[in-house]
Amino acid sequence: MGLFVRDETYDETHRMTGFQRYKQLLSFYAWHWIKLGFITFLCAIPLMLGIAYAILSTSVVMALALGLVGGAILGPFIGALVDNIYRAMRDDPGLRWDNYKKGLRQNAKDSILPGAILGLFISIYAFILYLAIYTDSVIMTKGTAALLIAAFFIFTVFSNLFWPQLVLFRQPITQTVRNILLFTAKYFWKVLKVSLLELLFVGFHVIFAPYTMILLPFLSIWYYIFFSQFQLYDSLNEELKIEEKSNLQ
Numbered sequence: 001m002g003l004f005v006r007d008e009t010y011d012e013t014h015r016m017t018g019f020q021r022y023k024q025l026l027s028f029y030a031w032h033w034i035k036l037g038f039i040t041f042l043c044a045i046p047l048m049l050g051i052a053y054a055i056l057s058t059s060v061v062m063a064l065a066l067g068l069v070g071g072a073i074l075g076p077f078i079g080a081l082v083d084n085i086y087r088a089m090r091d092d093p094g095l096r097w098d099n100y101k102k103g104l105r106q107n108a109k110d111s112i113l114p115g116a117i118l119g120l121f122i123s124i125y126a127f128i129l130y131l132a133i134y135t136d137s138v139i140m141t142k143g144t145a146a147l148l149i150a151a152f153f154i155f156t157v158f159s160n161l162f163w164p165q166l167v168l169f170r171q172p173i174t175q176t177v178r179n180i181l182l183f184t185a186k187y188f189w190k191v192l193k194v195s196l197l198e199l200l201f202v203g204f205h206v207i208f209a210p211y212t213m214i215l216l217p218f219l220s221i222w223y224y225i226f227f228s229q230f231q232l233y234d235s236l237n238e239e240l241k242i243e244e245k246s247n248l249q
Helices: 018-056 060-089 096-134 142-168 173-186 188-207 216-240 242-248
Strands: none
Touching: 018 060, 018 096, 018 216, 060 096, 060 142, 060 216, 096 142, 142 173, 142 188, 142 216, 142 242, 173 188, 173 216, 188 216, 216 242
């Protein structure tokens, strides 16, 4: 079976497990997620233009400000994409585009601030990496590199566990943070492995840029989210009772 080729031997009424489930979900939803990924990419353009402007003007203030604004625009669409992926993983019976519009409508307001923080993180990282690689403004010592990698791991662990709770539950932020800390403590090696794979994924795009930019509108955004969340889903479902609670709503 190809990555985006529908396999007719799969029975949509039978839910598979493990790697077979991974292939099953891609077989059913990949084309839909490509379209949602493209929508998300279009909404990420203000953030990308803001980062480019900050880099060209070498202004950290602009990197901060435009990262926040661009991320706030992008946030609701990240939330809607995460929501749609989770609906697929729990076999939500609704129509795919109706589910996407529902997820966008339900989570838009709550996704603005997390999106702004995400945009700020991406903008600052891109700004620092540009200065380190193409100018002499930042000396990339082993200590600096270690600090940046550690910050990446912390942020991705938090983000991987925050967005699903944002779109799935209406709960205080203190409860969300508590769940993140408890889940990370219990499944430390799993969340670390997922973050390491994400680092490799991002590193691949950075090392082979600008050629990997071709993948960004069609593959990178939605697959990055799906791949990481798929690895965490069973454990999250076990701890947070995702499917049990969704059936009660």
